[in-house]
Amino acid sequence: MDQRTELLLKLDILKEFYTEEIETISEYFSIHKFFDLQVIMPQTGQDSSFGIILSGEVSISDDKIENSSRTKGDILGEMAFIHGFRSDFIAASDGAIAIMTFDDIEKLKLKHPYLAVKLVDFVTHNLVNNLRKNDKKDNTEILVLLADDHLFSDLINLIKDHLHIINKFSIFTSEKLKIILEKNTNLTISQVIEPQSLILGETAIGHQILLDQVKAIMYLRDPVKVESNPASVEALSRLCDLQQVLFATNLLTANAIFQYLE
Known part of the structure; x- marks a missing residue:
């Protein structure tokens, strides 16, 4: 030995x-x-x-x-x-x-x-x-809202339809979406994250997922387009599977999740 x-x-x-x-x-x-x-x-x-x-x-x-x-x-x-x-x-x-x-x-x-x-x-x-x-943060569960640029309007409409549910959560989103959402939905954003680095990095959400603080993630995206950052989304999807976090990449699934949360 x-x-x-x-x-x-x-x-x-x-x-x-x-x-x-x-x-x-x-x-x-x-x-x-x-x-x-x-x-x-x-x-x-x-x-x-x-x-x-x-x-x-x-x-x-x-x-x-x-x-x-x-x-x-x-x-x-x-x-x-x-x-x-x-x-x-x-x-x-x-x-x-x-x-x-x-x-x-x-x-x-x-x-x-x-x-x-x-x-x-x-x-x-x-x-x-x-x-x-x-961890010293409050116990409010997190809802992550993200979308590819050309799907911003779809995300805004989705939020307006379910605002009474979304307001129960701490909202995490990108810097660009933060400005748009606060202007168009009066939604209060709790934290900004970097969509190009969803798990790794200071502005990522990996450790919140591991701490069971994230209730659901809505990331409206087109998997065919480069801007969807497939590698990062794939890693995020696997982590959500591991921690049993609700994860939607299209409107149909997102609406189903909101029905569940209601």
């Missing part, structure tokens, strides 16, 4: 994994020592790794997190799974961390698909639990 396996087996957080599974997973982790005040896992713009602290203490530079200290067994960088970026991590003592890149996860998936899914599920659940601990 190599050193990586021995170190990971000492972590209580991995108790749901069998010894044989940890032996396999350890092959895809790399062990890195760090020193007091050292920046750990420096940001790369689009971050692509996560780590598990093996020893020592690390501080997270994020004002939104009440307890920014992380110690042995805690995971760092899991926010990159949905945001594509994360906070700065500064060592508060000497220690060591086991790091796995997303490329390593892909390699694991090729040889051991079940184990890769189990690992990602484990890290994601840890992320959701941390988000719930630090």
Whole structure:
């Protein structure tokens, strides 16, 4: 049994994994020592790794997190799974961390698909639990309203028909639609999101979906046209399926959802 396996087996957080599974997973982790005040896992713009602290203490530079200290067994960088970026991590003592890149996860998936899914599920659940601990927003459910440019008028008419239902929710939409909707429907917009990056990024809605805060998403679109951004919509659709969030891309389905919400 190599050193990586021995170190990971000492972590209580991995108790749901069998010894044989940890032996396999350890092959895809790399062990890195760090020193007091050292920046750990420096940001790369689009971050692509996560780590598990093996020893020592690390501080997270994020004002939104009440307890920014992380110690042995805690995971760092899991926010990159949905945001594509994360906070700065500064060592508060000497220690060591086991790091796995997303490329390593892909390699694991090729040889051991079940184990890769189990690992990602484990890290994601840890992320959701941390988000719930630090979430300070109100409990009003979110309704996301988006549309391709040439379908703006259809969305406006849809909203007018169901305004009595929509007003019960916090509304998320794009910057362009925010201006149009507030002018034409007197709708109050709670937050602006970027439709070209629906899951990844600061203005995305990935973590709200994981927190079960999103009730439904209406994204009127023409799948034939380039502006519909099929890759982002496909990723959003899969996340909605996973979290059982209502998702409509056409008027027929959108009207059916509003009937259900009523």
